[in-house]
Amino acid sequence: MNALNQVRETILNWIRAADQEEAYTWKGHAVRLLDGTTFRLQPTPDLLSTYGRASNGKGMSHWVVVKSLIACCLFSQTVIAFVEGGISEPAMVGKIMEQDPETDSIYIGDRAFGVYRVVQVAKFYGKKVLVRLEQRTARKLLKSSQKGSLYSGQKSQVIWKAEPTTKVEPGQPKYPLNGRIIYVQLRKKGFRPIDLYLFTNLMAPEVYSINELVELSGERWQVEVDYRYIKTTLKMEEFDVKTAEMFRKELAAGLLTYNWICALMTKAAIKAGIKPNKLSFSCCWRRVRDIWLQGVPQWVITENKLEDWLMTRLAKCRLSHQQNKVKHEPRKVRRRPQVFPALKGSRDLPIHRFLSDRGDRQAISKPNRRAKAFPLPVLLPAGSRLHSPLFLACRCGTGGEFFPVVPDSSLCQPEDLLDRLADTESCYLPG
Incomplete structure (x- = not known):
């Protein structure tokens, strides 16, 4: 203080x-x-x-x-x-x-x-x-x-x-x-x-x-x-x-x-004869930060004009005049995005616990575009408790078709599945 x-x-x-x-x-x-x-x-x-x-x-x-x-x-x-x-x-x-x-x-x-x-x-x-x-x-x-x-x-x-x-x-x-x-x-x-x-x-x-x-x-x-x-x-x-x-x-x-x-x-x-709220804080902060990191020109130090040079640069960071601007509450216009996304469900449970028959069917008919992309199909371990086979929606590069992938307990040759996905552009996990 x-x-x-x-x-x-x-x-x-x-x-x-x-x-x-x-x-x-x-x-x-x-x-x-x-x-x-x-x-x-x-x-x-x-x-x-x-x-x-x-x-x-x-x-x-x-x-x-x-x-x-x-x-x-x-x-x-x-x-x-x-x-x-x-x-x-x-x-x-x-x-x-x-x-x-x-x-x-x-x-x-x-x-x-x-x-x-x-x-x-x-x-x-x-x-x-x-x-x-x-x-x-x-x-x-x-x-x-x-x-x-x-x-x-x-x-x-x-x-x-x-x-x-x-x-x-x-x-x-x-x-x-x-x-x-x-x-x-x-x-x-x-x-x-x-x-x-x-x-x-x-x-x-x-x-x-x-x-x-x-x-x-x-x-x-x-x-x-x-x-x-x-x-x-x-x-x-x-x-x-x-x-x-x-x-x-x-x-x-x-x-x-x-x-x-x-x-x-x-x-x-x-020095400029204006009020401080006419200057942009963000612009002034960036200029001071850049001076911190990059230093000042040599002629400014030689001629002992550091203060005048800095004040002149900050005085140019003026806010643009908006004649029809209406005052509003800036913190209530839109909520700022959080650094960490909201946690939905428990992080201790496997992901296949959150899948259902309805979700699997929706993933086939209409893939979830917001789902996370994976480079390879996700195969669940044998004995996974699922109400229905897990469907992995894959968009193929040629026809744009979608086909299901069942748990790996029924796959005798996983290499066959990988060969089938050779021309796949991206894979999506439903939900």
């Missing part, structure tokens, strides 16, 4: 030296984007004892899934703080705010953070929050504060009190929390209207208007892109480690690498 703070301080020094503090703050506040994610690990004994095995409605999973929470800077995209191994996202917010040295910073979160516990922790550490509320939570707060229903574009001051069943931060008092509820109905042609309820402890309406707060809450989407850079570009979706200590080291090293690239992008953006 000290290394992350050093990167943050370096970026702040660059911003102050360029006299651009207003461009990297929102009304004098540093802005943090909260969001959680998961990392997948191998089911080793140490990892299982530390994090346990994940489960859902369908049962226990094979992988060890570790929950994590990060806070990213809205302007420089760097990771300010991170926590791993928590039970839930609201339970990890306290450790995130404890690591943040900035005072009076604003934390933006989605509906997962619109709970009493997050606002309670923010008040304890002197932070500001702007979180989205569930509709039932907002209406309950308005009712308990003896406020009527709101129309779109209206706000109301409320007092959030903890109930006996409310989850709170351990060791902190259950004091009432003052704040504002903002209600806006978002409408767009061709889509259903969306009821947006926001809670914030920014109490000055003349300074923080409704439109500005709603627009600021929409910037939370940027953290989804930051996660895409971390998990996809830097390939941190899975960790091939055996111990929890090594996982923490690799996670910290990966986030430090991400912050280092973001710091270089910020400095290049300051």
Whole structure:
């Protein structure tokens, strides 16, 4: 964490030296984007004892899934703080705010953070929050504060009190929390209207208007892109480690690498007079990696222009402008393919246990094009328990015919079968 703070301080020094503090703050506040994610690990004994095995409605999973929470800077995209191994996202917010040295910073979160516990922790550490509320939570707060229903574009001051069943931060008092509820109905042609309820402890309406707060809450989407850079570009979706200590080291090293690239992008953006999110992280990462591996030209070292040369190259990695581009959730468009395919059935049983009469007949009439190709026919050992002879669909090079192959107990001369398959292009195992 000290290394992350050093990167943050370096970026702040660059911003102050360029006299651009207003461009990297929102009304004098540093802005943090909260969001959680998961990392997948191998089911080793140490990892299982530390994090346990994940489960859902369908049962226990094979992988060890570790929950994590990060806070990213809205302007420089760097990771300010991170926590791993928590039970839930609201339970990890306290450790995130404890690591943040900035005072009076604003934390933006989605509906997962619109709970009493997050606002309670923010008040304890002197932070500001702007979180989205569930509709039932907002209406309950308005009712308990003896406020009527709101129309779109209206706000109301409320007092959030903890109930006996409310989850709170351990060791902190259950004091009432003052704040504002903002209600806006978002409408767009061709889509259903969306009821947006926001809670914030920014109490000055003349300074923080409704439109500005709603627009600021929409910037939370940027953290989804930051996660895409971390998990996809830097390939941190899975960790091939055996111990929890090594996982923490690799996670910290990966986030430090991400912050280092973001710091270089910020400095290049300051010199170019643009915002860092206008630069492509993937392109900047590739250029820095190539410089690492190939080195720099000799004239750059001779003339002592390494910094200017690097900043100029990174400033050219700009994102293309798409005028009609619609913001979307990049992690929900399409699920990323897994490194290891899903296991269907038990790996301890032979493959012929999964064959049936129906599957054999389908393999003859319509071969499975997605099946794995083998260079030679697969012959089962004698005595294999099959409901029907195993059919091996083979596509011949001349006529494209398919013929069955029975278990090798009935083959007196296996060489005859191989001679028959001399002109076979490829062989497929059904299923």
